[in-house]
Amino acid sequence: MKIHIKLYGDLKRFAPDRENEFDLVLPAGAVLSDLYARIDIPADLPHTILINGRRPDEAATVKDRDVIVMFPQLCGG
Amino acid sequence: MYGWMGNILRVNLTTGQCTRETLDPGVARDYVGGRGLGIYLLTKEGNPEGDALAPDNPLIMATGPLTGTGAPTGARYMVMTKSPLTGAVTCSNSGGKFPTEMKRAGVDAIIFSGRSEKPVYLWLENGDATLRPADHVWGKNTHETTDTLLEETASGAKVACIGPAGEKQVLFAAIMNDKHRAAGRSGVGAVMGSKNLKAVVVKGKGRVPLADQERFKTFNKQILDIFKEGVKETPLGLTVNGTAGVVMATQNFGVLPTKNWQQGTFEGWEKIHGEALTKKFLKKNSACYGCPIGCGRLTKVDDERFRGEGEGPEYETIYAMGSNCMIDDLAAIVKANYLCNELGLDTITMGATIACAMELADMGALTKEQMGRSLSWGDADALVELTRMTGMREGFGDLLALGSYRLADRFGHPELAPVSKKQEFPGYEPRGSQAMGLAYATSPIGGSHMRGDPAYFELFSVPESMDPHEWKGKAKVTKAFQDLSALIDSAGLCIFFAVRNLAAKDLGVAPTGILEYLNAATGADYTLEELMAAGERIINAERLFLARAGFTRKDDSLPDRLTKTPAPTGPAKGMVCHLDEMLEEYYQVQGWTEDGFPGSEVLTRLGLE
Numbered sequence: 001m002k003i004h005i006k007l008y009g010d011l012k013r014f015a016p017d018r019e020n021e022f023d024l025v026l027p028a029g030a031v032l033s034d035l036y037a038r039i040d041i042p043a044d045l046p047h048t049i050l051i052n053g054r055r056p057d058e059a060a061t062v063k064d065r066d067v068i069v070m071f072p073q074l075c076g077g
Numbered sequence: 078m079y080g081w082m083g084n085i086l087r088v089n090l091t092t093g094q095c096t097r098e099t100l101d102p103g104v105a106r107d108y109v110g111g112r113g114l115g116i117y118l119l120t121k122e123g124n125p126e127g128d129a130l131a132p133d134n135p136l137i138m139a140t141g142p143l144t145g146t147g148a149p150t151g152a153r154y155m156v157m158t159k160s161p162l163t164g165a166v167t168c169s170n171s172g173g174k175f176p177t178e179m180k181r182a183g184v185d186a187i188i189f190s191g192r193s194e195k196p197v198y199l200w201l202e203n204g205d206a207t208l209r210p211a212d213h214v215w216g217k218n219t220h221e222t223t224d225t226l227l228e229e230t231a232s233g234a235k236v237a238c239i240g241p242a243g244e245k246q247v248l249f250a251a252i253m254n255d256k257h258r259a260a261g262r263s264g265v266g267a268v269m270g271s272k273n274l275k276a277v278v279v280k281g282k283g284r285v286p287l288a289d290q291e292r293f294k295t296f297n298k299q300i301l302d303i304f305k306e307g308v309k310e311t312p313l314g315l316t317v318n319g320t321a322g323v324v325m326a327t328q329n330f331g332v333l334p335t336k337n338w339q340q341g342t343f344e345g346w347e348k349i350h351g352e353a354l355t356k357k358f359l360k361k362n363s364a365c366y367g368c369p370i371g372c373g374r375l376t377k378v379d380d381e382r383f384r385g386e387g388e389g390p391e392y393e394t395i396y397a398m399g400s401n402c403m404i405d406d407l408a409a410i411v412k413a414n415y416l417c418n419e420l421g422l423d424t425i426t427m428g429a430t431i432a433c434a435m436e437l438a439d440m441g442a443l444t445k446e447q448m449g450r451s452l453s454w455g456d457a458d459a460l461v462e463l464t465r466m467t468g469m470r471e472g473f474g475d476l477l478a479l480g481s482y483r484l485a486d487r488f489g490h491p492e493l494a495p496v497s498k499k500q501e502f503p504g505y506e507p508r509g510s511q512a513m514g515l516a517y518a519t520s521p522i523g524g525s526h527m528r529g530d531p532a533y534f535e536l537f538s539v540p541e542s543m544d545p546h547e548w549k550g551k552a553k554v555t556k557a558f559q560d561l562s563a564l565i566d567s568a569g570l571c572i573f574f575a576v577r578n579l580a581a582k583d584l585g586v587a588p589t590g591i592l593e594y595l596n597a598a599t600g601a602d603y604t605l606e607e608l609m610a611a612g613e614r615i616i617n618a619e620r621l622f623l624a625r626a627g628f629t630r631k632d633d634s635l636p637d638r639l640t641k642t643p644a645p646t647g648p649a650k651g652m653v654c655h656l657d658e659m660l661e662e663y664y665q666v667q668g669w670t671e672d673g674f675p676g677s678e679v680l681t682r683l684g685l686e
Contacts, residue, residue, distance in 0.1 A: 008325050009318075009352075010311045045311065048538060053331050053648025055542060069329045074314040074322055074537055 001028055001064035005039070008071040014041050030062045046073040078102055079288035080142030080599035081110075086184040086206055088199060090272050091132065091191030095199075095206035100185055106601050107684070109567035109608075111141035112168050113615040114186055115157030119166065120618060122188065125625035129161035129264075130246060130271040132192035138179070138237075138277070139186040141569025142599050145177035145285045145366070146293070149301060149578070150571035152177055152366035159626070160263035162248040162426070162480055163498045163523045166622050169251075169265045170527060170566055172365035173258035175279065178235035182281030189272060198238070198276035200230055203283070211275035216241060218419040219253040222276060230278050238276035239266045240421030242468040246270050247478040249426035253418060257373070257388035258365070261423040263500060263522050288600030296593050304369055304578055315372040315573060316362065318351030320392035323504075325350050327396070330536055330545060331647025332506035335400040336454065337432040338495040338638055341506040342647040345405025349395050353407055363388060370573055376411055383412035383461065390414040390424065393526070396504030397428025398460055402435060409457035413464045420468025426480055429501035431463050433481035433493055442488045448473045498523030498632055505532045507639050507656075509649030512543070512551040514640075515659040516559070518633045521619040527566075529559030533576055540582035548655035552662035557585045560612035564588045567615060568595060588612070614683040617675045621685065630673040633660060
């Protein structure tokens, strides 16, 4: 299955080819840790991950054509 | 007294008399300072039922015990009065250099009462206060005024002043300090203008005395070391793109208010995002006194149509003047922001009022003849021109000067004003950020993100994550955040540093770091429970002021657009804000009656009966 990834802010440095948006092919039934195994963001780097605009829990599975957004911690306006 | 200069300056603008009074240590302890001291004084001396623009409405400027101490972000002051926009209390908060200099000049707070016959400004130097004529700067913008007054007082002095908008009593006029920082909301500038007070200029050599210098220094180092370690690898988003970087987050959560709050996503968001601002217009960062973050943006626009130089915009300005007006031309937003700073206007209410006018025009409720021009969604030139006309109260600008509620009401559609208590919302859509809806509805100043900002939980996962779509259980965290905000505002700190670095995660949002700073600075020897009770005392004192001003449960409201119309786009599609359910729970958590009045048990516990 194919998912679409968007990395923002400082997380862009973890994007392949320096493109902040890219597709990723994962085996069916993949979970978040499978995703992290493919994108080398350190586990202790605080960031937000959204699957289709929703913050997933740790055991969440990823589905075909999901849009995954990741950005560093922000606050305030 | 420690942490304080020990003085309140009283300026009677009717008689021209300036007198000094001693700050009561018991009041300072019970109300912490800043916002707390402000509501104490306003309750004692103000008239909640009176006209906000009448001479008997006192205008109070109050610093906190940590202002000017060197505690990180200890740079802030509050402007408290009765608001001409809302009829409720104001809590306008600003940083920069002015608040610290005001304290160094020897006073913790200034109470302005009465009305001067002619325009004047206050010159306060090392405790000596005099009122001087200001006829020569009346009509000048905030930058010209600041430059002129610095020339005739002293170099190194700091200025807070109003522009033409305050003089002409635009209902959302701001008080600008250090040219670019704003006590922006609820029309504090109009109150200042109604008193014929153009500016306050301060200079001093005083130092804020600390109760335990060693303890303060040790804790300060510890806190700053942790902060520096945390940003060593990845700089804080606020430092890199300012608050403007939030556009990306709110867009992706589907809570970026768009098209006068019809939806929470904006197609052109990348053009108005903080990264675009940094790339196209940022000259350098700016920081308030003692701030390690530096979220301020010194910017410059070379585009001929919108040429200018100044500070901003903040995220809130970008939402209000950008997505909310369907404008993706960032240069126009920056220019309109400069005009707001120069004329002395609140950018949130300005943008939200123009967006509301755009919707009224779109549906035919406002005609070309009534406006003297055409107006449609996305019109960047109109944004800039209408901002200027509002600050000068020219033509249609004279109507926009009343804010969105009065505008929409006059043309038969009050439901289109994005307000609570007649004040426009900041940029977080409650259909996809439920607790923000509760925070807007119950904020003492009307629509605001600074009097309790549960978006920190819901969107930013600080101090921990909560589901933004869930409404159950949100009353408790909203109250906790409101109490914390009251303490941050009262201590003289900035929310951007304090929430992340001075609050305990395991206790919700308990003010553990603020406690240590306050005890080291003031020697007040608060326990955590006492300090948290002080936060509650401030919130309840404000609520009592509102009750006396005639506010009831029906004023803790949101427009039907947010509570009855499902969100049409984005991750919150199909959702409404569950305000009624949250409000029920909230009054219980507060110990308030079903009508929203503080219960007798709460008042007794907090010593407010």
